[in-house]
Amino acid sequence: MTIQGFIFDLDGVLTDTAEYHYRAWKRLADELGIPFTREENEALRGIPRRESLLLLLKGRTYPEAVLSELMDRKNGYYLEFIRELSPRDVLPGARELLQEIRAAGLKTALGSASKNAREVIERLGIAELFDAVADGYSVTRQKPAPDLFLHAAALLNLPPSACVVVEDAEAGVEAALAGGFYVVGIGPQERVGRAHIVLPSLAEARLSDLCQQLLHYAAD
Structure with a gap:
């Protein structure tokens, strides 16, 4: 070889953007009234956005259009946070x-x-x-x-x-x-x-x- x-x-x-992802998912979860912990955030490591959202929702169902809006909202929060990134990170x-x-x-x-x-x-x-x-x-x-x-x-x-x-x-x-x-x-x-x-x-x-x-x- x-x-x-x-x-x-x-x-x-x-x-390490895991903290930014956590803060974005946590903000969304708070808005939805869903408990979300750092330990639960660990389970989202390496998982695409849609699957992560479904895990966060814990069985709650929404129309596809709403799921799309929730994913966009979370991503907007994440983009706000990663503006803090620099070569030091x-x-x-x-x-x-x-x-x-x-x-x-x-x-x-x-x-x-x-x-x-x-x-x-x-x-x-x-x-x-x-x-x-x-x-x-x-x-x-x-x-x-x-x-x-x-x-x-x-x-x-x-x-x-x-x-x-x-x-x-x-x-x-x-x-x-x-x-x-x-x-x-x-x-x-x-x-x-x-x-x-x-x-x-x-x-x-x-x-x-x-x-x-x-x-x-x-x-x-």
């Missing part, structure tokens, strides 16, 4: 790893279910470190289906077996494995433990170390 590309999730990997080690990958001549793509992914990486000042962006507009089936990562690999003109996905959500890890990718999981073992490599963060991640560890799986 020769690794030729990396595909990065956004939230929880490159920056890139998580430790993320920019350095991206730069190391580019310096090695490897390709990079973003693979995020967020429909605001392009704006976020622009505000973070890392957009120029990506060769391609696959986001919430790119495919119909979102994680845990592998479609988003397969689309990202196609944009890089690489097969999944030559790409490493970096993910922090269980749904994202499942999607990457289903697509035939190598996976680096960021976060606790109980959440991303099925990944080939599990790291607490990218703070100490080095390209040479990751490639060396993944060679072990290629040899199996």
Whole structure:
């Protein structure tokens, strides 16, 4: 196996926008009179907007037009909050790893279910470190289906077996494995433990170390 590309999730990997998502969902839930906790917000990690809304509604039913308005309202709140983002909000080690990958001549793509992914990486000042962006507009089936990562690999003109996905959500890890990718999981073992490599963060991640560890799986 020769690794030729990396595909990065956004939230929880490159920056922590989970707090902004929580604040936006919480504001919407308060307006609807629905209890919503930080623990419940964790269950929305890596889940597309519509599915997240249905989980927040806890079985309450609304016409499709109302669901669409609620999603738009939440997104409006989120966009208000992410205007606070700046290059200071890139998580430790993320920019350095991206730069190391580019310096090695490897390709990079973003693979995020967020429909605001392009704006976020622009505000973070890392957009120029990506060769391609696959986001919430790119495919119909979102994680845990592998479609988003397969689309990202196609944009890089690489097969999944030559790409490493970096993910922090269980749904994202499942999607990457289903697509035939190598996976680096960021976060606790109980959440991303099925990944080939599990790291607490990218703070100490080095390209040479990751490639060396993944060679072990290629040899199996």
